[in-house]
Amino acid sequence: MTKTGLLGASFVVLSALLAASETVDASAMQAPAAQYVAPGSEADGLVRVASLFGESDEEKAARLQKEQNQDDAISRLNDKVRDLEDTVRNLTGENETLSHRIQELDDKIDRQKKDFDYRLCAMAAQQLGAGTGQGDTNAVPCPGGGTSSYNAPQPQGGGSYDGAASRGGGAPQRLAPGPGVLGTLPASGSAPAATAGTGDTQAEFSTAMNLLAKARYDEASAAFRGFADTHPKNDLAPQAVYWVGDIAYVQKNYDNATRAFAEVIKKYPTSSRAPDSMLKLGQALIALGQKKEGCTALAALPAKYPHASAAVLAQGSDARKAVCRGVS
Helix, strand or coil: CCHHHHHHHHHHHHHHHHHHHHHHHHHHHHHHHHHCCCCCCCCCCCCCCHHHHCCCHHHHHHHHHHHHHHHHHHHHHHHHHHHHHHHHHHHHHHHHHHHHHHHHHHHHHHHHHHHHHHHHHHHHHHHHCCCCCCCCCCCCCCCCCCCCCCCCCCCCCCCCCCCCCCCCCCCCCCCCCCCCCCCCCCCHHHCCCCECCCHHHHHHHHHHHHHHHCCCHHHHHHHHHHHHHHCCCECCHHHHHHHHHHHHHHCCCHHHHHHHHHHHHHHCCCCCCHHHHHHHHHHHHHHCCCHHHHHHHHHHHHHHCCCCCHHHHHHHHHHHHHHCCCCC
C-alpha cells in the first residue's frame, strides 16, 4: 500500500473512533439528565433539576407554613390539656370539700340520733321506775348513758338484771296468759331451782333488753315472755317476768301486770325482783279497782321483804297512806 493510501486508511479509522466516542459521551450525559425529568413533564419538555441545587423558595415557604400549622395545632392541644387539668383539679377540690361537709353532717346526725335514743330510753326508764346509772344492774341500758348495748352480768346471789325501753302511744298488747290466774300460781316451796345463764340465753335476754331500751314495748314484752317460758329455771327468768309486768303496767294493761307480778312472787320469791313485784302488784290491783287486795299486798311488803331497798319500802308506805286509809 502506498504512503498516501496508508494515511487515508488511518484517517478513516480515526474518524470512526471519534464518532464512536461522541456517541458514548452523549449516552453517558443523557442518563443522569433522565433522572431529573419530573414525572408527567415530558410533554412540556421541562427538566427538573431542583434536587441538584436544594428546594426552591416556594417549596421552602410551603414547608415552613406546614410546620407552623403543626406547631399551632400542638400549642392548641397543649392549652386544652392544661384547661382540662385545671378543671380536674377544681373538681377534685370541690369534691373533697363536699365530702368533708357530708362527713360533718353524718357526724352531726349520728350525735343527734344517739342523743335522741338516750332521751327516749331515759323517758322509758322513768316511766318504768328504773335508773340509767352505769354499773347499776337494775338500770336501763340506755345508749350513750355509759354503755351502748346491754351485756347481762353474771348474777350473784339472786342479783337483778334490768333495763328499759318501750314503744309508747299504741294500744296495750295482750300478752300471753300467765301460768295461772292470780292466787293459783305454784307455791314458793315448789319454785324451780335457778340455773346460771349460758351465753345463748344471755344473748336472748340482751335482745329483749335492747328492744326495751329502744322504747319498743310490745316487742320487748313478747321477747321477755318467750324467754321466761323457754328458760323458767334461768337466773334471768324473774327479771324477764318482772319486765313483762312492768311493761303491761306502763301500758295500763293492769290485768296482765298483776299476773306477771304475782308470777314473780310465787315462782321466784327469793329473787331481787320479788320486793319490786310485791309493790307493783299492790299498785296494779288498786288500779284495777281492787283496793282491798292491793292494800293487803302493800301492807305485807315490809313484813315479807324486810330487807327490800329503802326506796321500795318508802313507795309502799306512801301508797298505803295515799290510798289505803279506811280500807279493811
